[in-house]
Amino acid sequence: MKSGFIAIIGSPNVGKSSLLNVLIGQKVSIVSPKAQTTRDRIMGILTEGDTQMVFVDTPGTVRPGNKLGEYMDKCIKSAKEDCDAIVVVMDANRPILTKDVEFIQRHLSMGVPVFVALNKVDLVGFERVYPILEKLSPLVSAEKDRRVSEIIPISCKTKKNISVLKGFLVGCLKDGAMYFDPEDVSDKSVSFLAGEIIREKTLWLLQDEIPHGIGVLLQNFEVDGEITRIEADIVCEKSSHKEIIIGKDGAMLKEIGTRARIDIEKLVDGKVFLKLFVKVRTDWRKKGNILADLGYEV
Numbered sequence: 001m002k003s004g005f006i007a008i009i010g011s012p013n014v015g016k017s018s019l020l021n022v023l024i025g026q027k028v029s030i031v032s033p034k035a036q037t038t039r040d041r042i043m044g045i046l047t048e049g050d051t052q053m054v055f056v057d058t059p060g061t062v063r064p065g066n067k068l069g070e071y072m073d074k075c076i077k078s079a080k081e082d083c084d085a086i087v088v089v090m091d092a093n094r095p096i097l098t099k100d101v102e103f104i105q106r107h108l109s110m111g112v113p114v115f116v117a118l119n120k121v122d123l124v125g126f127e128r129v130y131p132i133l134e135k136l137s138p139l140v141s142a143e144k145d146r147r148v149s150e151i152i153p154i155s156c157k158t159k160k161n162i163s164v165l166k167g168f169l170v171g172c173l174k175d176g177a178m179y180f181d182p183e184d185v186s187d188k189s190v191s192f193l194a195g196e197i198i199r200e201k202t203l204w205l206l207q208d209e210i211p212h213g214i215g216v217l218l219q220n221f222e223v224d225g226e227i228t229r230i231e232a233d234i235v236c237e238k239s240s241h242k243e244i245i246i247g248k249d250g251a252m253l254k255e256i257g258t259r260a261r262i263d264i265e266k267l268v269d270g271k272v273f274l275k276l277f278v279k280v281r282t283d284w285r286k287k288g289n290i291l292a293d294l295g296y297e298v
Contacts, residue, residue: 002173003052004084009107011100014091015119018156020044020057023166027263028186028193029057031200043187045180051170052178054187056083085113085172087165092121092153096132104139104148113149113172117165122155129153191221194264198232198276201259202245205252209244213237217279226270233279242278253278 008016017029024044044055088104090096107114116136121129139148150168154161186193195216202214213236220231234256236242246253253276261274 001050001052001175001177002170003054003176003178004173005054005056005082005179006085006087006169006172007056007058007083008087008089009058010089011091011103014089014094015156016089017042017057019087019089019117019119019154020055022156022159022162023053023055024185026185027267028188029196045184045186047178047180047182047184051173052180052182053166053169053173054179083112084174085115085169086110087115087117087169089117089119090132092118092129092132093123096135101136101139104136105146108139108142108146108148115149115165115168116151118151118153119156121153121160122158190268191218193267194218194221194230194260195232197263197267198234198256198260198274201256201263202234205256205259206244210236210241213241214245219277223268227273228264228268228270229273230264231275231277233277235279235281237280237282239280242280245278 008020010016017031020029020042021027021031021044024046028044029042042057044057046053046055086107088107090100104114104116116139118129118132133151133153136148136151139146140151141147152161152165152168154165156162180187188196195218199214199216202210202216206214215235217233217235218230219233220229222229234245234253236245244252245256247255257274257276260276261272264274265272
């Protein structure tokens, strides 16, 4: 058996969660156009034959501005500890700045292979990708302890070079037992993933109206045969946000529930009855007790 932990890191909104999902082959981490959609450390588990890769998705690197930001920063740091390889995800549709190169260089001293996955190449032509590869190429030819192992242009949307990236990462695994059951695809519970799906749909539908002050608290998650009954609170910071989330005659809340239920039914492979409520908790991102209720171990 060969197994290992692989940290997926990078700036906000470069496609870290999308990469995790495409590597695993199903959704285990939510995605949205908003930066910092991922707030927790989420492990995706890929077991193929006698190999097991445990990918650790992390929030986008940010400067903590509240209790939630501090928690997200802690998740990033813990993900990089004791990993066997690091994948730095970058966006081919953005210019590569000096700070991006310095970000990669900071992780080259950790004593594990570092790979750069240049994502979203489906959105740009070679004339845009080549200058990026040229700018990063000195990192590949640097001295051994300061060298990037590989730079791989990828597309999570078209799956371009995903198998190539997997092949490089398999080479970083070490002899040892599996960390998880071969049937597991995530270290998170089904109820946690259901709550994240609800949050994802809220972010997608309200990306222009509501800032990041949205959380989801599951009040009930009950499995009765092939039927799963869920009651959840969508937590926001202002009464005005509550009105937007509910929408005229409850239309927006109904749409959130409909879209979330469809994905949760795929997750549990059964019928789902979902009830959603909206609660206002002023400045909840700054309050440790509310964050703990929402599942963030601050």
